[in-house]
Amino acid sequence: MPLFINQDQIFAHQVHLLEHKLRSKDERILELETEKAILHLRLAECLGRLRRGHEEEAMAQKLLQQQRKTQNITQSALGKLLVEVQDSNTNVQASLSSMPNPYPLLNDLYVLKGSTGNLGFGSVTPLRCFLRPQCCISDPFVLLGLQFHVAALKRDLEEEKERCRAEKQRRREIHNTLVELRGNIRVHCRVRPVLPFDQIHSSTLGITSSDEVINAVSDDTMLVKCIKNGNPIINKVFEFERVHGPEDSQNAVFEEVKPLLTSLLDGYNVCIMAYGQTGSGKTHTMMGSQGPSRAPQMDEQQGIIPKAAVELFRLISETPSESHVVEVSVVEVYNNEVFDLLSHDGESSTPGQCRDVITTASGISEVPSLTYERVKSAPEVMQLIQGVVKLRARCPTLVHTHSSRSHLVVTLTLSSKSPHALALARRLQSAKRELQHCPQREFWSPRCRRANPTTRHTSTDQSTALASPSSLCSSPGHSPCPSPRSGVSQAPNRTRLQLVDLAGSECVGEVGGFC
Numbered sequence: 001m002p003l004f005i006n007q008d009q010i011f012a013h014q015v016h017l018l019e020h021k022l023r024s025k026d027e028r029i030l031e032l033e034t035e036k037a038i039l040h041l042r043l044a045e046c047l048g049r050l051r052r053g054h055e056e057e058a059m060a061q062k063l064l065q066q067q068r069k070t071q072n073i074t075q076s077a078l079g080k081l082l083v084e085v086q087d088s089n090t091n092v093q094a095s096l097s098s099m100p101n102p103y104p105l106l107n108d109l110y111v112l113k114g115s116t117g118n119l120g121f122g123s124v125t126p127l128r129c130f131l132r133p134q135c136c137i138s139d140p141f142v143l144l145g146l147q148f149h150v151a152a153l154k155r156d157l158e159e160e161k162e163r164c165r166a167e168k169q170r171r172r173e174i175h176n177t178l179v180e181l182r183g184n185i186r187v188h189c190r191v192r193p194v195l196p197f198d199q200i201h202s203s204t205l206g207i208t209s210s211d212e213v214i215n216a217v218s219d220d221t222m223l224v225k226c227i228k229n230g231n232p233i234i235n236k237v238f239e240f241e242r243v244h245g246p247e248d249s250q251n252a253v254f255e256e257v258k259p260l261l262t263s264l265l266d267g268y269n270v271c272i273m274a275y276g277q278t279g280s281g282k283t284h285t286m287m288g289s290q291g292p293s294r295a296p297q298m299d300e301q302q303g304i305i306p307k308a309a310v311e312l313f314r315l316i317s318e319t320p321s322e323s324h325v326v327e328v329s330v331v332e333v334y335n336n337e338v339f340d341l342l343s344h345d346g347e348s349s350t351p352g353q354c355r356d357v358i359t360t361a362s363g364i365s366e367v368p369s370l371t372y373e374r375v376k377s378a379p380e381v382m383q384l385i386q387g388v389v390k391l392r393a394r395c396p397t398l399v400h401t402h403s404s405r406s407h408l409v410v411t412l413t414l415s416s417k418s419p420h421a422l423a424l425a426r427r428l429q430s431a432k433r434e435l436q437h438c439p440q441r442e443f444w445s446p447r448c449r450r451a452n453p454t455t456r457h458t459s460t461d462q463s464t465a466l467a468s469p470s471s472l473c474s475s476p477g478h479s480p481c482p483s484p485r486s487g488v489s490q491a492p493n494r495t496r497l498q499l500v501d502l503a504g505s506e507c508v509g510e511v512g513g514f515c
């Protein structure tokens with residue numbers, strides 16, 4: 001059969017194919033245009049975000065500047081007012097003392113000054129009228145008026161200060177309630193002042209001394225300038241429960257943690273821990289930087305540990321109905337080993353005995369043979385701590401020469417209730433020590449841990465562990481004590497205050513310590 005090819009049909013087919021190709025291309029063009037529009041939109045969004053970022057940064061800077069300005073203005077205004085008041089007061093006192101007092105009624109005026117309240121210049125006229133029939137003298141009135149004015153100014157100033165204090169206190173209370181609602185761990189941040197050794201390290205990193213890397217923007221916000229050589233500065237904002245600026249004193253810092261000590265007497269364990277980069281001021285905050293010549297008790301430069309000891313004994317003296325016993329232990333954690341700095345046992349010349357750490361079946365970490373010294377006053381606590389704290393491992397770092405290279409844990413154990421109950425607890429503790437010498441006992445120590453990281457066994461009797469003063473609260477913070485089991489129900493109520501000064505990391509490459 002002959003093959004017949006219709007040319008028209010071939011052309012029609014080719015046209016159809018070409019039309020199909022054309023349609024596909026049109027569709028592709030449409031797709032690409034849509035993608036282009038989406039990319040344009042994204043670009044616009046990114047630009048908007050970038051702009052907003054710049055605006056936020058500018059606002060943060062502006063806020064900081066405004067705060068500084070307001071602070072300066074308030075401080076200088078207060079200073080001027082104080083100087084004015086003091087000057088006027090001195091002048092008045094000098095004039096009055098250099099003058100004989102021939103007017104017996106002037107003494108009445110002093111009484112009036114105390115009882116009438118806010119007497120200013122305006123009050124002089126009625127007083128003058130009152131005195132004129134008897135005295136008819138004008139100069140003393142001027143002086144008195146001046147004195148009243150000074151007194152009124154002083155009172156105003158005091159009232160202002162009081163209002164300011166009350167407002168701050170109210171804000172703190174609301175804040176604390178909020179924090180309580182949020183959880184039992186509070187994180188405060190302290191920014192120390194710039195010190196001479198900072199200038200040296202700044203210059204090695206190419207930062208000028210006028211660059212403040214960390215700024216306490218408000219009571220709870222901190223601005224950190226992240227500076228890296230050759231890169232633009234990035235501002236980061238961090239929020240804490242409380243931010244202490246460089247101007248905040250040791251007292252101001254302690255006031256924030258002081259209420260926790262009341263919790264200790266209410267039956268809660270408390271742990272206050274200082275954490276931070278080397279040279280950031282942990283030891284200064286926890287122990288203080290007191291010179292040897294200073295009186296140990298009333299020193300404002302004392303840190304949280306001495307102040308907490310004073311406060312604890314003050315609180316105890318306010319509850320004489322209960323008998324309280326305070327015991328102190330000082331532990332150094334260095335190179336994964338625990339050293340009992342108060343230990344007296346052993347003939348070794350190395351101070352501080354290495355102790356084992358065990359973990360009970362209930363997951364509580366213990367240092368069973370830790371030394372606890374009974375103390376009766378805050379100076380006694382400090383004498384013990386000061387006596388052994390010099391044993392702490394130290395080594396110069398790139399930041400400062402007296403860097404502590406170990407963690408320090410000071411524990412104050414408070415036992416309340418009758419002396420009989422305390423004696424029972426001691427008997428339980430000695431029974432526990434006997435148990436520890438049983439040959440079949442396995443325990444977890446830092447050395448075992450190195451050999452086998454998963455080994456965490458103990459055969460310690462849980463009831464004795466609960467009664468022992470050496471049982472550590474497993475989680476730091478403001479957590480309730482374990483409730484006594486039936487076997488130790490007579491044991492005294494025991495709570496712990498742990499004060500921890502950690503060793504700082506040497507993170508100096510990133511200024512500000514926020515890597």
Ligand SMILES: Nc1ncnc2c1ncn2[C@@H]1O[C@H](COP(=O)(O)OP(=O)(O)OP(=O)(O)O)[C@@H](O)[C@H]1O
Binds near residue numbers: 192282402
């Ligand atoms: N708020 C502060 N006011 C004045 N000086 C301070 C303040 N904080 C720290 N310093 C001083 O800074 C230096 C370093 O402080 P400190 O020894 O407390 O640091 P650190 O964090 O304990 O360091 P490390 O972890 O290396 O032991 C000390 O000379 C200390 O007196």
